[in-house]
Amino acid sequence: MDLRIAKTHESIQQALLVLLKEKPLEEITVSELCRIAKINRGTFYLHYKNIHGVFEKYFEEIVEDLKCSIHAPYHEIDQGVEDLEADMIQIFHHVKKYEPFYCIVFDEQIPMKYYYMLFHSIRTFVAEIASFLQKGEPLNLPDFQISYQTNAIMGILLEWHQEGYVTSPAELNWYLIRFITERHL
Amino acid sequence: MDLRIAKTHESIQQALLVLLKEKPLEEITVSELCRIAKINRGTFYLHYKNIHGVFEKYFEEIVEDLKCSIHAPYHEIDQGVEDLEADMIQIFHHVKKYEPFYCIVFDEQIPMKYYYMLFHSIRTFVAEIASFLQKGEPLNLPDFQISYQTNAIMGILLEWHQEGYVTSPAELNWYLIRFITERHL
DNA sequence: GAAGATATTGTACAACTGTTCAATAAAAAT
DNA sequence: ATTTTTATTGAACAGTTGTACAATATCTTC
Numbered sequence: 001m002d003l004r005i006a007k008t009h010e011s012i013q014q015a016l017l018v019l020l021k022e023k024p025l026e027e028i029t030v031s032e033l034c035r036i037a038k039i040n041r042g043t044f045y046l047h048y049k050n051i052h053g054v055f056e057k058y059f060e061e062i063v064e065d066l067k068c069s070i071h072a073p074y075h076e077i078d079q080g081v082e083d084l085e086a087d088m089i090q091i092f093h094h095v096k097k098y099e100p101f102y103c104i105v106f107d108e109q110i111p112m113k114y115y116y117m118l119f120h121s122i123r124t125f126v127a128e129i130a131s132f133l134q135k136g137e138p139l140n141l142p143d144f145q146i147s148y149q150t151n152a153i154m155g156i157l158l159e160w161h162q163e164g165y166v167t168s169p170a171e172l173n174w175y176l177i178r179f180i181t182e183r184h185l
Numbered sequence: 186m187d188l189r190i191a192k193t194h195e196s197i198q199q200a201l202l203v204l205l206k207e208k209p210l211e212e213i214t215v216s217e218l219c220r221i222a223k224i225n226r227g228t229f230y231l232h233y234k235n236i237h238g239v240f241e242k243y244f245e246e247i248v249e250d251l252k253c254s255i256h257a258p259y260h261e262i263d264q265g266v267e268d269l270e271a272d273m274i275q276i277f278h279h280v281k282k283y284e285p286f287y288c289i290v291f292d293e294q295i296p297m298k299y300y301y302m303l304f305h306s307i308r309t310f311v312a313e314i315a316s317f318l319q320k321g322e323p324l325n326l327p328d329f330q331i332s333y334q335t336n337a338i339m340g341i342l343l344e345w346h347q348e349g350y351v352t353s354p355a356e357l358n359w360y361l362i363r364f365i366t367e368r369h370l
Numbered sequence: 371g372a373a374g375a376t377a378t379t380g381t382a383c384a385a386c387t388g389t390t391c392a393a394t395a396a397a398a399a400t
Numbered sequence: 401a402t403t404t405t406t407a408t409t410g411a412a413c414a415g416t417t418g419t420a421c422a423a424t425a426t427c428t429t430c
Contacts, residue, residue, distance in 0.1 A: 002427060004425090004426060031417080042418095043377075108298040110296060146344075147341060148340045153333075156333050159328055175333075187396090187397065187407070189396065215387070227389085227409070230388065
């Protein structure tokens, strides 16, 4: 790996963090970021398509961390409601951990891209649970049901975002388990 | 109302439709739109903040149409599962009706704003159903459950978008009613 | 350490953005 | 029909974008 590339990437990522402390992502310009990062603007375009490209790199790592959080204490045997609870609450702890980032991700002005990244991550998790619980049954859940379930969970995150992340992860998890296990409407 | 303003608005909205036929929303510039609309660029900024401001106006009307679709055949009495089905399917018919617009709304590059507009519209509807079904009970559903339910429905729309709107509204509604009435996972 | 590979820089370009201002045109009010 | 109000225009501004190129600096490899 070329040291120059590594250094450039570091400067850019660091500059983004600096700028995010004073203004919203959508107001940050490439020119400004390059001035902070002390790199040529042309160099920026050699590595990223635009400002969102930088943030996306960051968010990829965050989503990766979520995947680890969920699957770290994965119990092969006897996945009951208790284990389900233990896994689900990881999602809320994760969002709380990276709250400043999710404030950006769920912002009105920000592209759907990041929502989809989180969605796909949680969806994989939901699909695994579903296939695990329904093993033996020949009919696996249709894609629509997986997306239905996944986005339901994300609905809680949206509400959480809107109320300003006041509710505790524990209480959110209590809600979630209740919504999942009880009949709806 | 000033005729000049009305004429300007018409020109701008019409120009957006023309440009949307040849390129994605995110690639349309204010300058280009003003050339098509044959208005001064300064005039544009007198009425809209940016290109998204124009699209938002359009989408407001579309969301308004959804509200009408849902509440048009509203049955005051005896809202059973059959009536619920009749109301829910309106959502799918609506999205199908404005498919080209929802292709934009659900696009990766497009701001969350439009997703939230649709979300709030459906959320109002879900909240009404919930309070209707649970009337008598002193405890009304918490905000988290309404958002959970609402976004679950939108999960079906997201999946629908991803598969290219192949599935029929009738089948989607069949899925949805099944997901709502059956116990989850 | 020298040679080769390649990342970075500086400069330039046409196009777009968002804003300002006086001048003009067009509508509304009388 | 004239006056008043106000929307639109044209021009200009500093700043941004995305791209291109030759010149330079820096890293890797041998």
